Amino acid sequence: MNTKTAPSDVHEAIRRRAEEIYMRNGRITGRDKENWARAEREIRQEIAAAKTARRTAIVVRMNGVEYVGEYTPESSDGYIPGEFGPGAAVPVRIEGNKMFVRRPNGKELETRIVRKTG
Numbered sequence: 323m324n325t326k327t328a329p330s331d332v333h334e335a336i337r338r339r340a341e342e343i344y345m346r347n348g349r350i351t352g353r354d355k356e357n358w359a360r361a362e363r364e365i366r367q368e369i370a371a372a373k374t375a376r377r378t379a380i381v382v383r384m385n386g387v388e389y390v391g392e393y394t395p396e397s398s399d400g401y402i403p404g405e406f407g408p409g410a411a412v413p414v415r416i417e418g419n420k421m422f423v424r425r426p427n428g429k430e431l432e433t434r435i436v437r438k439t440g
Contacts, residue, residue: 332369336361378403380423380433382414387440389414391421391433401431 339361344353379392380403393401405426406412413424416435423431 332365336365339365379436380406380431382412382421382423383440384414387438389416389421389435390437391423391431392436393431393433398431399429401425401429 336358340354340357343357343360344350347353347357378395378398379390382389382391415422419435421433421435423433425431
């Protein structure tokens with residue numbers, strides 16, 4: 323869910339989720355308020371989680387092209403920014419929109435290329 327969601331979009335998302343809950347639970351009537359409250363909790367939790375999700379990036383220059391690879395700390399397998407010094411030679415492989423950076427410990431940091439310049 324978009325973190326900059328308009329109130330009308332939030333209301334519509336809650337309405338759709340309440341309908342999903344109603345259908346998933348066997349279309350039992352008389353639980354409108356309960357379904358709505360559950361849907362509202364779920365949607366608001368998703369919005370809050372999206373707002374707090376932190377993404378970070380690594381910048382690599384290869385053959386005159388600068389790649390910016392974005393990753394989440396949760397998926398980084400313990401990568402800590404600064405493992406590579408500025409200008410350090412870094413083994414990199416690119417597959418489609420993914421950039422894999424070989425870390426000093428031998429593990430790879432998988433990133434999604436969000437910008438390519440040069």
